[in-house]
Amino acid sequence: MSILKVSQMGHPVLRRVADPVDPDQIQSEAFQRLVNDMEETMVAYQGAGLAGPQVHVSNRILVYQSQDDEGMPEIQTLVNPEITPENDEMEHGWEGCLSIPGIMGSVPRYTRIRVSALDDEGERVDYTAEAFEARVIQHEVDHLDGILYFDRMDDLKALTFRAEYKMFCAGHEDDGEEE
Numbered sequence: 001m002s003i004l005k006v007s008q009m010g011h012p013v014l015r016r017v018a019d020p021v022d023p024d025q026i027q028s029e030a031f032q033r034l035v036n037d038m039e040e041t042m043v044a045y046q047g048a049g050l051a052g053p054q055v056h057v058s059n060r061i062l063v064y065q066s067q068d069d070e071g072m073p074e075i076q077t078l079v080n081p082e083i084t085p086e087n088d089e090m091e092h093g094w095e096g097c098l099s100i101p102g103i104m105g106s107v108p109r110y111t112r113i114r115v116s117a118l119d120d121e122g123e124r125v126d127y128t129a130e131a132f133e134a135r136v137i138q139h140e141v142d143h144l145d146g147i148l149y150f151d152r153m154d155d156l157k158a159l160t161f162r163a164e165y166k167m168f169c170a171g172h173e174d175d176g177e178e179e
Helices: 029-044 131-144 162-169
Strands: 049-051 061-067 073-085 090-097 100-110 112-118 124-130 159-161
Touching: 029 049, 029 061, 029 073, 049 131, 061 131, 073 131, 090 131, 090 162, 100 131, 100 162, 112 131, 124 131, 159 162
Parallel strands: none
Antiparallel strands: 049 061, 061 073, 073 112, 090 100, 100 159, 112 124
């Protein structure tokens, strides 16, 4: 396994729609190595998720950290994911991005989504994601569609450097926003 180079805002790979993954390729050694390398890269950079375009691979694959039924951390892989809001409720929350280091923004996202994808074994998965998990999946699927979180922001005044966020924004419960 190895840590991959993360593409930075401005690189064209982040602005194009990623290509679907051929399901027959999921079991290949090269694809499994990519999944493992993406997982290792996400963990090394302390990210909540990572999409193929962020590691210069324009394919519809993402990995993200979640929790199992006992609350233990685990990494999920979604191949060719499709998401659908399960309600109209949206919530603003603070997001950062490994491709835009050091900056955070307040982004509206659906609070509950339906996820349909293939996993890293090529098996179909369908489930509901809520709260932070739903936010992370939406953020990563946006990468697959060439969208950065700036594009989803209502107001660019809610854009801040991470250090300033920690000093002035974190812990303000009355603003209705979460990290």
